[in-house]
Amino acid sequence: ERSDETQYNYRMILRTGQLSTLRGSITEDSIPSSSKHGTSRCLPLKDVLEFVVPQLSIHSLRLAADSPRVPELLLQLDQQELRFQRKVGVLFCRAGQSTEEDNSDSGSPALDQFLDLLGHRGPLKDTKDSTGRQSVFTTFREFKLMFHVSTASSPQQLLHKSLTGNDFVTVIFQEPNSPPFSPQIICSHSQHVFIIVRVHRPCSQHTCYSIAVSRRRDIPFFGPLIPPGWMFSASPEFRNFLLTKIINAENAAHRSETFVTIRARRRQEHLKELVENFSTSVLVDSSSSIKFSFISLVVKKKERSAPQPHAYLNTAGALTWSVTAKDFSCSFDVPCQLAISSEFVVLVEEASRQVVFHCYCRGVIGWNAGHKGIKLFYEHGDCVMLLTRERGWEDSREIAQRLQLVTHGGPAVDMILRRNRHGQLGFHMNFEGVVADVETNSFAWKEGLRPGCRIMEICAVAIVKLSHKQMIELLRTSMTVSVVVILPHGDGTPRRSFSEIYQVPRFEYKLDSDITSYPLRVTPPTWHKVLEAPPTQSIPGELEQQLRPIKQMNEGSR
Numbered sequence: 001e002r003s004d005e006t007q008y009n010y011r012m013i014l015r016t017g018q019l020s021t022l023r024g025s026i027t028e029d030s031i032p033s034s035s036k037h038g039t040s041r042c043l044p045l046k047d048v049l050e051f052v053v054p055q056l057s058i059h060s061l062r063l064a065a066d067s068p069r070v071p072e073l074l075l076q077l078d079q080q081e082l083r084f085q086r087k088v089g090v091l092f093c094r095a096g097q098s099t100e101e102d103n104s105d106s107g108s109p110a111l112d113q114f115l116d117l118l119g120h121r122g123p124l125k126d127t128k129d130s131t132g133r134q135s136v137f138t139t140f141r142e143f144k145l146m147f148h149v150s151t152a153s154s155p156q157q158l159l160h161k162s163l164t165g166n167d168f169v170t171v172i173f174q175e176p177n178s179p180p181f182s183p184q185i186i187c188s189h190s191q192h193v194f195i196i197v198r199v200h201r202p203c204s205q206h207t208c209y210s211i212a213v214s215r216r217r218d219i220p221f222f223g224p225l226i227p228p229g230w231m232f233s234a235s236p237e238f239r240n241f242l243l244t245k246i247i248n249a250e251n252a253a254h255r256s257e258t259f260v261t262i263r264a265r266r267r268q269e270h271l272k273e274l275v276e277n278f279s280t281s282v283l284v285d286s287s288s289s290i291k292f293s294f295i296s297l298v299v300k301k302k303e304r305s306a307p308q309p310h311a312y313l314n315t316a317g318a319l320t321w322s323v324t325a326k327d328f329s330c331s332f333d334v335p336c337q338l339a340i341s342s343e344f345v346v347l348v349e350e351a352s353r354q355v356v357f358h359c360y361c362r363g364v365i366g367w368n369a370g371h372k373g374i375k376l377f378y379e380h381g382d383c384v385m386l387l388t389r390e391r392g393w394e395d396s397r398e399i400a401q402r403l404q405l406v407t408h409g410g411p412a413v414d415m416i417l418r419r420n421r422h423g424q425l426g427f428h429m430n431f432e433g434v435v436a437d438v439e440t441n442s443f444a445w446k447e448g449l450r451p452g453c454r455i456m457e458i459c460a461v462a463i464v465k466l467s468h469k470q471m472i473e474l475l476r477t478s479m480t481v482s483v484v485v486i487l488p489h490g491d492g493t494p495r496r497s498f499s500e501i502y503q504v505p506r507f508e509y510k511l512d513s514d515i516t517s518y519p520l521r522v523t524p525p526t527w528h529k530v531l532e533a534p535p536t537q538s539i540p541g542e543l544e545q546q547l548r549p550i551k552q553m554n555e556g557s558r
Contacts, residue, residue: 010048017268019260021078026052030312046284061284070278077270080263083254084142088246089167089191090115090149093174093181107149110202111173114209117239118147140243147171167191168253169246174198183214192216192256193249197242200231207234211242215249222252313402316342321395323347323373325357326385338386340402345376347384357384361407362498365454366486368412369400376403377412377456377486379499381433381464410487410495412456417481418443425475429455431468434494435485452488454495459483 008028015021026048033047049058064070092111107115115121119138136147148167170191172181181196194214201207208231224244232238253259313319318341325334325347334356336347345364347357359378368375373387374396388395403409417425426442429435433455438445455463458474459482466474475481488494 008042010043012048012052014053015074015077015271017264017271019081019264019267021081024052025315025317026312027315049284058284062279063282063284065278065280067278070274073270073274073278077267077274080267080270083250084144086143086145086169086247086250087167088145088147088250089170090136090147091170091172092150093172093178108175110175110199113203113207113234114173114197114199115147115149117234118242119145138243140240140247143243143247145243145246169193169195169249171242171246172196176200176202181212181214192219192253195242195245195249208232209234209238211245213245213249215252216256218256218258219249220252220255222248224248313398313405318344318346319402321399322389323395324387324389326387333387335389336386338399340399340406342406345378345403347386360498364403364407364409365495365497366409366412366456367400367403368414368484369396371396374399375412375484377409379497381456381462383456383462383464408495410489412484412486413448415444415447415449415483415485417447417449417483419481425481429471429475431471432494433463433471449485450488450492452492452494454486454488455483456486457482457484 009025010028010031011023011025013021013023028043031043031048031051033043046058049056049061092107094108115136119136122135122137136149138145138147168191170186170193172194174181174196176199178198181194183194186194192215196212196214198210198212199207200210210231211226213226222245224241226245232241254263318339321338323336323338325336334347335350336356337350339346339348340361343361345359345361346355348354349356363378365377365379365381367377371393373385376384376386378384386399388399400411404411417427419425420443425444426439427435427444427449428437435449435451435453435455437451438449457463458466458471459478459480461474463471486495
């Protein structure tokens, strides 16, 4: 933002028949319109929608009725995906039980100990006592869970069991001598996940539990992982693990194909009801007086008559591009969506909708943009290659401009370095690939190489997988030396990522004649951080390791 002018931000929510609701924002400067920008009068709604969603038929849009029921129903629609209240079944399996009908109407001390660990007993709201008087309740993080226990004593035990059979997730509690559990003994078609908990040495100081999971084939995998052969003691840690497993199990059940179809149909019916009962006959493009509500980001106002080009690149949210990532470990291309926000660079695989790569924006060192794609260098010199699919060079240029705005990295350039008559290249490079010195008026100097430049590739080989000796050997023996270089900061310091904050021995170089022949001298007593300036905030070693993202897209380049 600039302090000498006002910027307006338009926020949008797009609800369709799909289960996901799209939310976004855009600055007014990036919207082409015949109306003036930067004034207290908003742009026409038609202009905003045509720019943000060009494939949308504006002529079919009608204004909503001015009724308080509209925001209420929209809120209910959005809250359908927020399920903070969960109901879980608990079935008690005694020793010698082989069918669901053999389930006992009375519990046991071991079951009571387990239920007390989960939560507290409380009365039900059913005043007619049709499903029993009590159940087990607990609160875990932002979730409220109620457990339908099949052995809760009540005259309506049969109805209580029917409630248990309607729960998506059921906990099977087994005594030490109970037979192995088989889902085939359960008659209900509503139960999709069974979490089997077997107690060992119950009602003692050494009580512990083992856990297993049985799920339907269409239920996707869910965590946390259960360590093989692991025994959990009766502790708060076991409770947290089990409740997390239960919540994730129900989330996984709702992601199955059957439930997705049901939820999508219910959502479409809800939207259809909104359109039929709360829409007017006024079309969006029929009146130029329809304005979009705005949010002023600063106070001072200054009118502008034309939008700024590429103003949307300054947004704090994520911008996306369709790219193809080169997976060197598997030797095939992965269609992805590249998302760049003010904090992260993320690749989402289109087929699985899974995040396959991510790094912090402050971990980006530089990039090399071309007509076919862009090469991104991050952390210690690792690289991910992205091929643009739709607009080619325009997308590559936009991605580079976006990276320039949200990262501290810089553009990389390709150089062909020539040797002088003595076979020398005329520059010196340290073990990080940072150029330490360049001979004035040498071919390298004329090519644009300067002290502080960081070499990322030598003859198409990433230096991150080369030792310093191998770098020197490659420079000495290659007939044609091609390098990819990231230019330094304005003050001449080399560009480094945030993760390069660890101690390394200082190497001092004796600059004799050329990079192909100079010796190096190590000073063991002196240690320093790689960064030229200390970070604004110190980072513990353990946290630093946690900040290292998982590199899945470039394992083959190491």
